[in-house]
Amino acid sequence: MNHCIRTRLLLKRFRSQLNRLTRQLCDKVPDSRSSDGVNQIENNKQEEREYIPAGGKARSVKDVMMEELKPAFKGQITSIEAPIPRHTDVVILGGGLVGTAVAYFLTQHSSGMYDVTVIERDYAYTRASSMLSAGGIRHQFTIPENVQMSMFTSEFLKQYKEHLSVYGQDPPEVCFHHQGYLFLAPPDRVEFLESCVDMQRKCGAKTVMLSKTQLAEKYPWLNLDGIEAGSLGTSGEGWFDPWQLLHSLKAKNITNNVRYCEGEVVNFTFEEKESATSDGIQMRKKIVGVDVDHKNGKRYGCGASFFINCAGPWAGEIARMAEIGAGEKGNELPLPVEPRKRYVYTIHCPDGPTLDTPFLIDPSGVYFRREGLGGHYICGASPTEENEPNINDLCVDYEFFSDYVWPSLANRVPAFNNSKLKSAWAGYYDYNVIDQNLVIGPHPYHRNLVFANGMSGHGVQQALAIGRAIYELVFYSEYQTIDLSRFHFDRFINDSPLREHAIV
Structure with a gap:
C-alpha cells in the first residue's frame, strides 16, 4: 500500500513539473473569440519582438531549445529552415525586377558560388514600381x-525563352x-x-x-x-x-536556389574593423548584417558579405538605415533617391x-x-x-x-x-533628385554595400543590364560588358552630375 501511495505521489509531482515546463515553453495565444483573447493579442503586439541573432552570435543551449521546441508545444509543424537565414553570402534588399535580375545573374553565371537571399516586404508586389x-x-x-x-x-x-524556361513549366x-x-x-x-x-x-x-x-x-x-x-x-x-518578366526571372532563380524571404529590413548591424585609409589605419564601421521583421512576429538577424540595395523608391530609406550620409569623412552625402508618384x-x-x-x-x-x-x-x-x-x-x-x-x-x-x-493607377519612380540617372556600384565608405538605384522611371528597361553589371562587380571586381563607372556614387562627392535629358 505504501509503495502504491509513493508511486502516485511521484507521478503527481512529475505531471506538475511537466505542466510547468509546458507553460514555460508554450506561448500560445488564447482563443481570439473571447474578450480575454483579444486583449492578450493586443498585448502581444505591443511586446518587443523575439530576436533571433545572425550566424556567428553565441547562444545558450536553453535559448536554442526554446526556439526549436516552441512550435511543437503550439501544435505547429514548421520547416527545418528558418524563414530568414542566419547567414548568407549576398543579401539583396528588394525583390522587384531589379533585385530579381541581380539574383538571376549572380546565380546563373557563377555556377552556384554564391548563396543569395532576396528580402522583400511587399511579397505581392502591390506597390512595386516595375509592376505599375x-x-x-x-x-x-x-x-x-x-x-x-x-x-x-x-x-x-x-x-528570353531560352534564358528563362524552367523544366516542367510552360515557356515564359x-x-x-x-x-x-x-x-x-x-x-x-x-x-x-x-x-x-x-x-x-x-x-x-x-x-x-x-x-x-x-x-x-x-x-x-x-x-x-x-x-x-x-x-x-x-x-x-x-x-x-514587366509582370511576366519578373515572375519568369523569379521562377528561374528559385531553380537556382535563390532564397526569397518575406520580411521588412528594420536596421543594419555593424562591427568596428581596422581599415586602410588615406590617413593611415583607422577603425571604421563595417556592415555585417541586417535585422528583418517577419510576419510571424519575430525579428531575425541575417549576416552577409555583400548587401545590394535594390529597394527602388525606398532606396534612400535603406541607405539611411545603413548610415549613409552619417557625417564621417567619405560618408557625408546621403543617397539622393526618393519616391515620386506618377x-x-x-x-x-x-x-x-x-x-x-x-x-x-x-x-x-x-x-x-x-x-x-x-x-x-x-x-x-x-x-x-x-x-x-x-x-x-x-x-x-x-x-x-x-x-x-x-x-x-x-x-x-x-x-x-x-x-x-x-x-x-499610380506608381512610384525611384527618382534621383540630382541628375535622374542610375546610381550603381559600392559606396566609397561602406564598400560591401552596393547600390542599384535612382533609375527615375527607367528601371524596367535597365534592370537586366544592372543585374549583369553587379554580377560582374562582385565576381570580377570590374565591369566586363558595359562600363557603368560614371554612374558610381563618387560623382556626387566630386560634384560632377551626369544628367539624362530624355526623362519621360
Missing part, C-alpha cells in the same frame, strides 16, 4: 551608357511589342535631336530621323502643328509585360491610331501607346517640380488628366477628342 509602370523599352537616350543598357535588355528579350511569355518609340521635336529641338540620334547610332541603335513630310506620310492621324521632325526606333524598342491613365478610342502606332512622346512630355487590340491606349506625363503629388498613398489625380494630359493628347491626335477615360 508602362513597360516601355527604348534606346533613345542622351547618354551612351543608358543606350547600351536598354540595348542589352532588347538583346536578352530576343532569346513577356509579350514584347516592337512598335518602337517616336520622339517629336519642335524646330528649336531638331538639332539636339539629330545629335542624340547620331550618338545612338554609334552605339548600335537602329534609330532614324523623320522629317515633317515623312511623319505625315507614315502617321496620317498625327497633327503636326509645331512639329519639325521626329526620331523613331526601328528595332528593339517598344513595350512588354499616374497612368487608360482611355478607349475606337477610331484611334492604327496597330502600328509607336510609343509616342510629345514635346509637352505627354506620352501614349496602344494597350491591346480593342481600341484602348495608356497615357500619362510627369508633373513639374512645383506640382509634384503627395506620395503618402497611391490615389490618382484625375484633374491632372483633364487639365494637362488630355488636352495635349487631343491636340496631337484629333481622334482622341472622342476618347473616354476608362481607368487609372
Whole structure:
C-alpha cells in the first residue's frame, strides 16, 4: 500500500513539473473569440519582438531549445529552415525586377558560388514600381551608357525563352511589342535631336530621323502643328509585360536556389574593423548584417558579405538605415533617391491610331501607346517640380488628366477628342533628385554595400543590364560588358552630375 501511495505521489509531482515546463515553453495565444483573447493579442503586439541573432552570435543551449521546441508545444509543424537565414553570402534588399535580375545573374553565371537571399516586404508586389509602370523599352537616350543598357535588355528579350524556361513549366511569355518609340521635336529641338540620334547610332541603335513630310506620310492621324521632325526606333524598342518578366526571372532563380524571404529590413548591424585609409589605419564601421521583421512576429538577424540595395523608391530609406550620409569623412552625402508618384491613365478610342502606332512622346512630355487590340491606349506625363503629388498613398489625380494630359493628347491626335477615360493607377519612380540617372556600384565608405538605384522611371528597361553589371562587380571586381563607372556614387562627392535629358 505504501509503495502504491509513493508511486502516485511521484507521478503527481512529475505531471506538475511537466505542466510547468509546458507553460514555460508554450506561448500560445488564447482563443481570439473571447474578450480575454483579444486583449492578450493586443498585448502581444505591443511586446518587443523575439530576436533571433545572425550566424556567428553565441547562444545558450536553453535559448536554442526554446526556439526549436516552441512550435511543437503550439501544435505547429514548421520547416527545418528558418524563414530568414542566419547567414548568407549576398543579401539583396528588394525583390522587384531589379533585385530579381541581380539574383538571376549572380546565380546563373557563377555556377552556384554564391548563396543569395532576396528580402522583400511587399511579397505581392502591390506597390512595386516595375509592376505599375508602362513597360516601355527604348534606346533613345542622351547618354551612351543608358543606350547600351536598354540595348542589352532588347538583346536578352530576343532569346528570353531560352534564358528563362524552367523544366516542367510552360515557356515564359513577356509579350514584347516592337512598335518602337517616336520622339517629336519642335524646330528649336531638331538639332539636339539629330545629335542624340547620331550618338545612338554609334552605339548600335537602329534609330532614324523623320522629317515633317515623312511623319505625315507614315502617321496620317498625327497633327503636326509645331512639329519639325521626329526620331523613331526601328528595332528593339517598344513595350512588354514587366509582370511576366519578373515572375519568369523569379521562377528561374528559385531553380537556382535563390532564397526569397518575406520580411521588412528594420536596421543594419555593424562591427568596428581596422581599415586602410588615406590617413593611415583607422577603425571604421563595417556592415555585417541586417535585422528583418517577419510576419510571424519575430525579428531575425541575417549576416552577409555583400548587401545590394535594390529597394527602388525606398532606396534612400535603406541607405539611411545603413548610415549613409552619417557625417564621417567619405560618408557625408546621403543617397539622393526618393519616391515620386506618377499616374497612368487608360482611355478607349475606337477610331484611334492604327496597330502600328509607336510609343509616342510629345514635346509637352505627354506620352501614349496602344494597350491591346480593342481600341484602348495608356497615357500619362510627369508633373513639374512645383506640382509634384503627395506620395503618402497611391490615389490618382484625375484633374491632372483633364487639365494637362488630355488636352495635349487631343491636340496631337484629333481622334482622341472622342476618347473616354476608362481607368487609372499610380506608381512610384525611384527618382534621383540630382541628375535622374542610375546610381550603381559600392559606396566609397561602406564598400560591401552596393547600390542599384535612382533609375527615375527607367528601371524596367535597365534592370537586366544592372543585374549583369553587379554580377560582374562582385565576381570580377570590374565591369566586363558595359562600363557603368560614371554612374558610381563618387560623382556626387566630386560634384560632377551626369544628367539624362530624355526623362519621360
